[in-house]
Amino acid sequence: MRFMIIRKADKNTEAGTMPSTELITAMMKYNEEMIQAGVMLAGEGLQPSAKGARIKFSAGRPTVFDGPFAETKELIAGFTMIQVQSRQEAIDWVKRWPALDGDGAVELELRQVFEAEDFGDEFTPELRETEERLRQQSADLHNNANS
The missing domain is CATH 3.30.70.1060 (Dimeric alpha+beta barrel)
Structure with a gap:
């Protein structure tokens, strides 16, 4: 949590x-x-x-x-x-x-x-995948900027 x-x-x-x-x-x-x-x-x-x-x-x-x-x-x-x-x-x-x-x-x-599971069925598997991809892209950009 x-x-x-x-x-x-x-x-x-x-x-x-x-x-x-x-x-x-x-x-x-x-x-x-x-x-x-x-x-x-x-x-x-x-x-x-x-x-x-x-x-x-x-x-x-x-x-x-x-x-x-x-x-x-x-x-x-x-x-x-x-x-x-x-x-x-x-x-x-x-x-x-x-x-x-x-x-x-x-x-x-x-x-x-809020966590992903808090949103119920409205947060479809496709939306979860998109969210995870965006989080990873953001983390990668941040890490590259600080390298």
Whole structure:
């Protein structure tokens, strides 16, 4: 089961305040523990919403809105993707998040990622094959770009 741990934004992340050396060290230790346990798939911090954009579609036509965005509580400052055996195991990992983050007042959200089998019969064998091929192509392109 894959889960995304979403680090909610706050006034400091939206201001672009960089984390302290102590917090970076604590996050690296946390990430290392997850990597050594074989559960961490990816993790990244995000730039403030002032550097972002929202694209809203209406009648199939996109409109672009530049950041910053007012509702900080609805914004994401970063994410971590993990793969574990159960929801409880995911929660257990989230509970180990470094307490230094957000001066001890950080908000995290845990969301399970859809897997192919979750889509039922609508996700036909042909569509599954296409999805697997696209994932492989993406991985190959990424690996070649980093070589």
